[in-house]
Amino acid sequence: MLKKVLVANRGEIAVRILRACRELGLETVAVWSDVDRSALHVRYADEAFNIGPAPARESYLRIDRIIEVALRAKADAIHPGYGFLAENERFAKACAEAGITFIGPPADVIQKMGDKIQARLTVSKQGVAVVPGTYEALRDDAMLAEAEKIGYPLMVKAAAGGGGKGMRRVERAEDLPGAIARARSEAQAAFGDDTVYLEKIIEHARHIEIQILADAKGNVVYLGERECSIQRRHQKLVEEAPSPVVDDDLREKMGKAAVRVAKAANYINAGTIEFLVDSDKHFYFLEMNTRLQVEHPVTELVTGVDIVKEMLRVASGRPLSIKQKDVRLNGWAMECRITAEDPYNGFLPSTGKIISLYEPTGPGVRLESGVYEGFEVSLYYDPLIAKLCVWGADRSAAIMRMKRALSEYKIMGIATSIPFHQKLFTSTSFIAGLFDTSFLDERFTMEQIGDDDEHEKVSAVIAALLTHDRRQHAINIPPPTSSARAGWKRGRAWRSA
């Protein structure tokens, strides 16, 4: 049994994992970089240790320091969350060598599925369709020859890839050599490995993934699918479960295929098999994520299974608490990724202090947040600051609930993706469930829906009233101790002139 868990992460996911630990009565250890001293996860954990300067490679990516802290704090397990070291087989190995349980699959499984080319090979041997493309590390000239057989358009992808990095779409043969060169250099910079492969582009495909859980006794269950086609430049922004296009029959087929893949890889712990589903509902293996996913809450909301607790359970050597027949989908769940990015300005990262924060609550709302009023959003880490998740009895109830929750969510001081989500949730294509992975990039703009005149009028009135109040105070109340805002602080009703 585990007693004390170190969470090698920060932000909302660290808090999510710490909460599960606390509910299981486990002691917790947080780690922090110099800029995260006041972060939520540091304050939430039982113990917290500094692991270095702000840049991730000097702190959250420092395997040696994290292992050292775990030994010092006598933690018997480490949960890596997502990102940072979550899919780093050297980290999993270092944990094992230090006698610490890594809460995730064994190092060799991370390696096998993390190499996208090797994963494609493993999966295709299981009789599961893989997106057509190359299956080995090829030299550029061999890749050009293969491309002719695969056909255009196609995608150049990094074998060690993830998060949209090292990916290039290629329309014509003459663009391929340049795209390979750029993808190689991007992959080298991001992952320290310049191996790339080719994948045919399946037009109008949806990105749908299957969550699996596996224990060390060989039990593997699938927890249904997540619809993740709402992406901007390969970055997911909204996820839902179930998918509007997956029926019971397709779910069972995809689920069973995912279980076959997991078994073939000797998979243990939580994992996700990503598929592309074409307009004829044929599905093709894309890749496997050997970690907890950002969007895991939508699966939890419709299955009632706590994925993080199952991960802790499996890591402690116990069997899964559920069998396949226990998995039933109930209702509909949606997640909006709230990022510190400005949707009106090309999703440019936005940094600064959150000066006001009012969070949504009420029936069916689950907020996974890593920020608070006064928190300084820095440039050092992922712009994801929170995940707003809702549950509804059906898809339309979930949509209405998300719109309601978004309107309650008020963040001032930084730009956020909230206005994007509000526009998306009024888009008729989105509401009708008619979208694929190209929807955001090709058929959606922030300008698409007209601005609300009523909001403008109200804003105008408020601005005029505040200006008026400042003027009145400037004229009538000159003492230096009285600021223009003093009147508001007394909470009195505003009085007109």
Added chain:
Amino acid sequence: MKYTAIINDKMYEVEISANNTVLVNGEPHSIDFRSIDGNSLYSLLLDNASWEALVQHEGDAYRILIDGHLHVVEVQDERTRKIAKATKGAGAPAGDIAIKAPMPGLVREVSVNVGDAVKARQGIVILEAMKMENEIRAPRDGIVKEIRVKAGDKVEQGQALVVVK
């Protein structure tokens, strides 16, 4: 007292009169306006319609967040309006704007030339930061007056990239 609120180049005349009423473009409305947290949260009942707003005050402008939508409002009273009129056109955005790097990064591409007419939100510079390419856009229509960086330059946060007039 009469004020002019400017939002997205649209003008609203707001006249504040006695008995908790305002005239918006000549139409009367009843108001009840209160500070909620003594800081940035306000409640407005406008003809009994209930609105909640977060307000941030920056110079002559207010950033007002209502139902998730952010509005930047500039307010002029009769006096400041006259001054603005005397110096430039009525409330039209004027003067040079330096488009600055919102973050430290590497300039990948400068997509405009000196003398080019640019539209609001048009891409001006591609800046690579955190291994992602970010498009820096023009804040409003204008003419490119000056380009201070070139592809390959490393820039600091707040460094001017392009000046638009």
